[in-house]
Amino acid sequence: MQKKERFTRFIEYFTQHYPEPKTELNFGNPYELLVAVILSAQCTDKRINQISPALFARFPEPESLAAASADEVFTYIRSVSYPNNKAKHLVGMANTLMNQFGGEIPATVEELQTLPGVGRKTAHVILSVVYNEPTMAVDTHVFRVSHRLGLAPLTATTPLAVEKALMAHIPKQYVPKAHHWLILHGRYVCLARSPKCDVCALTEFCKYYEKIKPGFVGMS
DNA sequence: ATCCCGAGGG
DNA sequence: CCCTCTGGAT
Numbered sequence: 334m335q336k337k338e339r340f341t342r343f344i345e346y347f348t349q350h351y352p353e354p355k356t357e358l359n360f361g362n363p364y365e366l367l368v369a370v371i372l373s374a375q376c377t378d379k380r381i382n383q384i385s386p387a388l389f390a391r392f393p394e395p396e397s398l399a400a401a402s403a404d405e406v407f408t409y410i411r412s413v414s415y416p417n418n419k420a421k422h423l424v425g426m427a428n429t430l431m432n433q434f435g436g437e438i439p440a441t442v443e444e445l446q447t448l449p450g451v452g453r454k455t456a457h458v459i460l461s462v463v464y465n466e467p468t469m470a471v472d473t474h475v476f477r478v479s480h481r482l483g484l485a486p487l488t489a490t491t492p493l494a495v496e497k498a499l500m501a502h503i504p505k506q507y508v509p510k511a512h513h514w515l516i517l518h519g520r521y522v523c524l525a526r527s528p529k530c531d532v533c534a535l536t537e538f539c540k541y542y543e544k545i546k547p548g549f550v551g552m553s
Numbered sequence: 554a555t556c557c558c559g560a561g562g563g
Numbered sequence: 564c565c566c567t568c569t570g571g572a573t
Contacts, residue, residue: 358558374559380571381558414557415568422560452560472558492559516558525556526573555573563566 334538339483340502342538347514350534354513356462358382363438363463364430365389368398370458371422371450376414384410395436398427422450440464454492458512467508471496474519475512481523481541 347354357378360366368388372381388409392398398406406420413419426448430436438459439445445456457470469475471492479485485498503511522529528541536542 356558370558371560373557375557375568376559376570377557377572379557412570414570415559416570418560418568450560454559458558470558473556474558512558520558557570557572559568561567563564 334483336483336502339538343482343484343514343535344503344507344511346534347510347518348507351514351517354510354517356458356513357517359385361389363459364395366462367426367438367448367451367455367459368392368423370455371426372410372413372419374414374419374455380413384412392427395427395430398423399431401427419450425449426451438463442468457496461509461512465509467500467505469496469499469503469508469512471499472516473525474523475499475515477525478515478519478523481528481539482535483538483540 356366358366358369358373359382360369365385369381369385372385391409392401392406401424403420403424406423407416410416410419429448430438433447434444440460442453442456442460445451445459446453454470454472457468460466460468461470476492476495479495479499480487480489484502485495489495489498499511500508519525522533530536530539530542530545533539533542536546
């Protein structure tokens with residue numbers, strides 16, 4: 334199947350079955366989303382949602398977070414991955430927001446990436462979710478699912494290469510939705526360790542399934 | 554043992 | 564390119 338048709342089928346399927354996808358991270362404003370996304374690195378969204386209410390209550394805006402100690406922030410995030418690094422990142426991020434951006438969340442990749450703890454992936458999530466800009470944040474799910482579905486070539490071995498492959502074929506108005514589609518598909522169907530190919534509707538054009546599918550129905 | 558919406562540093 | 568940070572779920 335041609336690559337263009339893969340993208341067409343991918344978009345058609347999710348447009349029909351999941352027309353309004355959105356992040357599963359809980360947040361009430363761009364600042365809270367930024368905090369949640371920084372925390373979400375190598376951690377499940379469910380865990381972030383468990384600890385974020387107390388964190389947001391104690392640090393409701395960049396000003397209070399900037400004035401906090403990393404040690405205190407640590408006590409709120411000790412159950413997420415890399416709590417020491419992330420506590421420092423959050424305090425540094427809030428300080429940069431206050432000192433360089435007047436406490437507002439910047440709206441460009443370049444400015445966002447000057448914030449401690451914010452790399453290309455996190456910056457693109459903010460731009461996509463907050464500003465609805467056509468940026469493709471490539472995380473572990475997007476990376477894996479894109480390869481399996483044949484939306485990115487196997488030669489795309491870095492997140493940036495996968496990002497470019499996707500951006501070259503997804504119409505701009507679908508990019509923010511496609512980001513969530515790839516994540517949700519990866520999280521609930523196309524799992525890293527044991528993908529649920531038996532309930533997947535996309536096996537017809539999946540390169541991964543093409544390799545692992547049984548040769549005969551019913552064989553053990 | 555492997556994975557989860559990675560980023561910073563060497 | 565590599566390595567480290569690091570807790571909880573499966």
